[in-house]
Amino acid sequence: MDLASFDTVKSAGEGAVMEVLHPADGTVLKDDNGQPITITLMGADSEKAKRRQRAEINKRLKSGRNTKITAEEMEENGVNLLALCTLSWSGIKLDGHLLECNAENAAMIYQRMPWLREQVDTFVGDRGNFLKA
Template sequence: MMDLANFDLASDAEAGTTFHLANPRNGQPLFQEDGTPITIGIKGVDSPTFRAKAREQAARRRDMNSSGVGPEITEEFVTRETVELLATCTFEWSGIVCDGQPVEFSTEAAERLYSRFFWMREQADAACSNRNLYGRPVPQPQPSADQAAHA
């Protein structure tokens, strides 16, 4: 019997996933000179962290609109909110070097890098949104003996 509890994704998304950063030019995984993978840990769209930040952003926009000082929805505005949301969901990284210097993880550092490097933000966004990366695989339903006989 397929149990919908197998699809309660919040805790899996909150635990997060680690993805291998890829070269934006050829899609190949990036490694440090010593062979260490360059990785980013990020929580998923179903996580309480993601949902809380999205609600906070929506409330901020609603408050600005109700006071008559609503934000002009520009590409810069959307980018800023996306960067803020992804940086909040990013919880670690490994092997990140920028301008010749190792970058210690922090939410502020994630905001800086996601703002500067669109391709990095794009990969973080894709990982954050990909529910297949979070949690355990769901058991596949098995056909009944009658269904299997007619297949």
């Protein structure tokens, strides 16, 4: 077995499609045309995600030993990382309008919809989602 087939850094950077699930019953949510609502995401092992995480750690280290991070800052960092990992989506509608996929909208929707943020966070962190079967 060639370990290169398990290169999660490369495959996580290429992204994988997550179907958005209903927060209560776990069924796949559908758009107005009956198609699954999806979000294409990079994995936590992607080089882009790792660079972002390292930048946050370096920022904390440079600010000194006595610098404290608040829960709000931790949450914001997590939301921004997930927004960075969001490559595209289909069928994402909010308040009657289809949303363009960009980092600002992704951060806004993940902040506003904690159940969706949780799904995205779980998907991004699961290496199995980024390995080809």
